[in-house]
Amino acid sequence: MLRFFRWYCKPDLIEDIEGDLLANFHRTLRQEGPAKAKRKLAIQIILLFRPGIIRIFNLSGFQDHFKLIQHFVISWRRIKSNLTFSLINIGGLGVGMAIAMLIGLWVWDELSFNKSFTNYTELAQLYQNRTFDGQTGTYKIVPQPMSRD
Structure with missing residues (x-):
């Protein structure tokens, strides 16, 4: 007791x-x-079980959990009622997120170019545009050394 x-x-x-x-x-x-x-x-x-002695119990976790479940139920009902519209929106969101991640990977790769060298701030990467038979292509080129290091 x-x-x-x-x-x-x-x-x-x-x-x-x-x-x-x-x-x-x-x-x-x-x-x-x-x-x-x-x-x-x-x-x-x-x-002794009376209002002046009983502690205040924190039920916010329970209430938040209940609200979250209610939001999912309402969302699921709206998705089912507007299935085509929902699939287009969800598909567009997925494609947009995938493209954003690919762009982020590309930027990260460009920023990490030759970081393994001690003087990486003085290094550069050169590209050259060439046109053959009406088609333009971009190529990495290796120039002559541009400094004595």
Whole structure:
């Protein structure tokens, strides 16, 4: 029963009230025996279950979980009612995210060019545009050394 009391009682009141409950329990134990002492302790703990002593329980996690489930239910119903529109939107979102990731990979590759060398800030990569039979192509070229290093 004391575990139940510690669970519902405000933390700043537990020590004082529990001390009084245990003092009454030990006095009843000496005078009337263990069975009656346990019964009186249980009755006292139940009678202490009132608004001034009950701790405030944080239910925000439960409420957030409930809200999240409700949002998913409503979203699923709207997707089912407008299936074609939803598939176009979801497909477009997926393609857009994939393209954004590919562009990010390309930028990362360009920025990490030759970082393995100690003087990578002085290195450059050259491209050359050439036209053959009306088609233009871009090629990497290897120039003559541009510095003595």
